[in-house]
Amino acid sequence: MTKTQKASIIKRKFLLHYGQAKTELKYSNLYELLVAVMLSAQCTDKRVNLITPALFANFPTISHLACADIQEVKLLIKSCSFFNNKANHLIAMAKQVMENFNGEIPHTQNELKSLSGVGQKTANVVLIEYFGENFMAVDTHVFRVSHRLGLTRAKTTQKTEEDLVKLFKDHLHALHQGFVLFGRYVCKAVNPNCQDCFVQEFCTTTKSFKPQ
Template sequence: MKKATKKEILEIKEILISNYSDAVTELNYNNLYELLISVMLSAQCTDKRVNIITPKLFDKYPNVEKLSQANLDDVKELIKSCSFFNNKAVNLIKMATAVMENFEGEIPLDEKSLVTLAGVGQKTAHVVMIEYAGANLMAVDTHVFRVAHRLGISSAKTAILTEVELTKKFKTDLHILHQGMVLFGRYVCKAIKPECEEKCFLKEYCKSKGSFKVG
């Protein structure tokens, strides 16, 4: 597959920013606590499903302190329709406990601290910082991975390496580009039956030539 040229990457960047300058996550949240939990739950689960789950969870456990004292079986029951709910329930309580013990009950907003929390890897930390603080970071989920490869911006085999390439090539406005690529991949450049003719405003840059198996 061909690689995008520097000129094409700049043009793709400008087009994505123009189309998604006001884009935000589709996860429903009111504060940093709710955002972090929603992002943790969204791993290998749809935002739509997470938004169905979280109201009851937040109602019963409205803050870090309450969640740190939660009953594991109760949390499992509340999030049981989420993928990998057993592990996620354990991590949610461990995360809250660590925030209480190590950060005086305040969720940290820097990557080094966030990744020390159970269930919070680099991607989760970046998504939280992008959404909550507008951090100039890139996070690569399945949608971003797919879009980056179809447009020839990255040929990396992993999400982490794709993130490195995107960060190096785009440099600035990464928070907008991340969210833009997520939404573009979710609704236009879909894994199955991408809407190339109907909706795509980047088709002239596409390097996939009709083969949509990447991502």
Template sequence: MTKKQKIDKIKKSFLQHYQDAKTELKYRNIYELLIAVMLSAQCTDKRVNIVTPALFAKYPSVDILAKADIDEVKELIKSVSFFNNKAQNLIKMANQVMNNFAGNIPTTQEELKTLSGVGQKTANVVLIEYFEANYMAVDTHVFRTSHRLGLSDAKTAIRTEEELTKLFKTDLSTLHQAFVLFGRYICKALKPDCNICFVKDFCISKNNFKPV
């Protein structure tokens, strides 16, 4: 089997198994989605979904969040990892949106990346989920599973993103969500469920790969 044939088979399998893949984060608009994605860094979606209802109720819009008291935001998200830094970034982000984007959440990768607490992965996830943009975002699940399948041997998430984008080219938004769900529920870091894996024939290692 050629490398192209392998890529095509893996891509087809993921698109068949996860044709309607979406984030498990709960949100109602792009403002809430951005906040949820920012909070989800190094934290589970389940935990984020527990804290965001109260956060969104108290700060339902970016202009209100921009005026928030830092200690009150910290209290609402204290069960989320790195809540001190995330609280600061949320308020800074809101002020930047108000001052630089007339109160509208930006909708391009480069503009999103100018916001505090928003790197390329966060920007891509927002664009993938909200607009189904043709981007790949690499979190721990995507990194681990793509390395186990021999799709990448890159040491960093950004480089892995570049390699996967070059390999797959299209349907990247669905593939990103598919790899996340696959890594979360099947190709788990510890004790992967290989018996139900639909791409086990392509697996080259069960090591728990992590970006440097």
């Protein structure tokens, strides 16, 4: 079986199990989603969901965040990893949206990436979740699952993303969400639930992979 044939079967199985999957981050609009995704870098969705209610109560819109006091933002997100840097990025991002995009969060990858603290993964996650765009975002879960299934041998998240896009081509938004949830609850880094795995026939190892 070729890698392309294997990828086709894996794709079909993931779309069957996770075709309607959505992020576990809680949000009610594009502004809240972008902030939540920025906070989620190297932090769990569960933790972010504990932080954001108070943050959004104090800063309900992008314009409020643009005028925020840095110390107040730090206090509200202090239980999040790298909260000092994230607070600076959040306020800088909000100011850029107000100044460069007339207060409207942009809808394209390149424009999102122009914002402080927004890299390609964050931009792609926002576009995947909010707009259903055909992008792949590679976090630790996607990286681990794709390597365990032998879909890529890439050392970085960027190259892994390129390999997965080339293999799968479409339905990337659903596959991203599926790989995240599968990696979070089944194909875990430690003690994976192999008995619940629906693609076990393609698993090459239970080694935990981390990007460089």
